[in-house]
Amino acid sequence: MPTVDLRIFRCESGYNANGELVVVRAKLDKHRPIDVWLPSLLKVNTLAAPLRRKMAYRIKQHELNLVLSFLSMSNSNNSRVGARVADLKSAARHIGAFVTESVGMGMLTATVSDHFRWSGNHDDLEHFDALPARLAGDYYRRGVRRDLLFLDPTAGVSRMAGEARGRSTRPPTKMRPTAEQRRRLNQMLGWSERHSYHPVTMAWTCLGGPALAVDLFDMTLPPSGQRRPASSSAPEPSPGSRVPEAEAGGPRSIARAGDAPGDRAAESHGEQINERLAGRSYHVVDGTGELGFAEMDFEMGMRAYVPNFVDYLYETAPENDRQVLDDEPVRGGWVKTDLVGSSKTHLFLGVLRREQLEERQDMLRRRRLEGGWTDDIQVDVFGRLIVAVALDSAAAPSWEQVSTRLE
Structure with missing residues (x-):
């Protein structure tokens, strides 16, 4: 069975001198291979549907084929899933970004299933850009959002929000989060605080090494008695939206979503470029020779069952x-x-x-x-x-x- 390299970071959160909820301690807890069930790696892209347009079978098949074609794998012993790095970096930016995005989202679902023991099926997975009406009112419509919302089929309303980051670079080797990872984690904690301390996690996938490598961040939120109200700088909810009540279950409850357009500017090292491919908007980092994580259009969602x-x-x-x-x-x-x-x-x-x-x-x-x-x-x-x-x-x-x- 092909594998990828997985590192688990245990992250504790607390308040800094400005009263902001941030990562205060991060420890590398485990470093191990994780088996990859390839259909599940394609799950998110398989279920993504254009809400206002029809998608023919040959287009959907070609999208999935494109993702797998940039990967190398076998079923031999000690086989690891790798990327065709040279081909990925020589491809058009919007093609490389689409592949990187798809793999990053797939590894988010794979690692949440493995580490958090998420046992849901396609009915228990939502994309924040296209939440159904029964869930959309629980989240702000403006500002930063996560990527995927994992609903726990065994725990009623329990949810976890997941962030998927994908990079074409080699994986980091430090035993602690990089500055870029920590900055993103702090943004996620701000989102969590504004949503009544919503459970969050992040999977950071790098395709540039000899094998796919994923850093998964297991976030611990402050105990209920030590939590402070969201800072006054939190954005006001859009009309008709509301913030959910604090949910039971602690940091291992399940949920996540994508960012609003322009939110990724803070992590760009160069010019921000918008591309369109097959009706999708992509937000690509340029200027460093690296592919950043692509932005999924608000018209795309987990709607294969529609x-x-x-x-x-x-x-x-x-x-x-x-x-x-x-x-x-x-x-x-x-x-x-x-x-x-x-x-x-x-x-x-x-x-x-x-x-x-x-x-x-x-x-x-x-x-x-x-x-x-x-x-x-x-x-x-x-x-x-x-x-x-x-x-x-x-x-x-x-x-x-x-x-x-x-x-």
């Missing part, structure tokens, strides 16, 4: 009469992930006519945790979408090889 989006994917996906699951047709097919170089990895994107029972998705997660990590064909289901990745395969596997892993 009927009109998936219906159109199904309508435009290629038909194959031999692909049937529980007497339901599965449209779609395999593609080789060789857009930027030779590859033995294949990607399958399938679209079901009807959504699968949640029990099947739970079964796949249990099987994975019980020893399915060594499989050379990794399969997952997100609502009506099936994503499979075949490693070290000279040819695309058969549908039967996918369907047997869904039984």
Whole structure:
């Protein structure tokens, strides 16, 4: 099973002389490899849908293929997921930023699942740029936002907000957070304070080393009795929005979102450039030879389960009469992930006519945790979408090889 390098930092927060909530202590707690289930690495991008536009199957398949094509991996022992760094840095900025963003978001979900034991499915994951009405009123509509909101399926209203940072640089080697990481953590703590001390975390992913490397920050907020009111400089909520009451569960409760346009200016070392690709806005750091983390447009959201989006994917996906699951047709097919170089990895994107029972998705997660990590064909289901990745395969596997892993 391919792995990436993971470092866990334990961070304690407190108040500085100006009364601001900041990181006061940060300790490297663990440094270990983490197994990567490749369909889950693609999860966020798979579920991202244009809320005001249709997306044809071939576009969605090409997006996922583009991400995997910039990565190198195999299923051999001690294999690590790496990036094609030279290709990534030579690509157009908006292409490199899209890949970096997608990998960063994927590693956020992977590390939250691994470290915080988040067990949610696609119904328990939201993007802050497109929160459903039942959640949108709990958060400020202006100013800094996080990226993803992880809802805990076992704890009612418990949530964690997650920040995903992606860099094309080599990973940091210091045993403490870098100045850039600490600055971002402090911004997150300010957001947490303004939202009644909302639990937060950050995954900082670097693609420029021999393997993907992630720094995950486990943030401890002040005890309830020591918490101060948000400073007077906190932004006023937009009309109709409200701040949630403090939630029980402490720092290990689950939630996160993306930043408002222009917020990333503070971390830019050069000119801020806006690019558009496939209807998305990207906010790219230039001037240093490095790719910064791309900004996802407010029109993009975790909406793969919205009927009109998936219906159109199904309508435009290629038909194959031999692909049937529980007497339901599965449209779609395999593609080789060789857009930027030779590859033995294949990607399958399938679209079901009807959504699968949640029990099947739970079964796949249990099987994975019980020893399915060594499989050379990794399969997952997100609502009506099936994503499979075949490693070290000279040819695309058969549908039967996918369907047997869904039984």
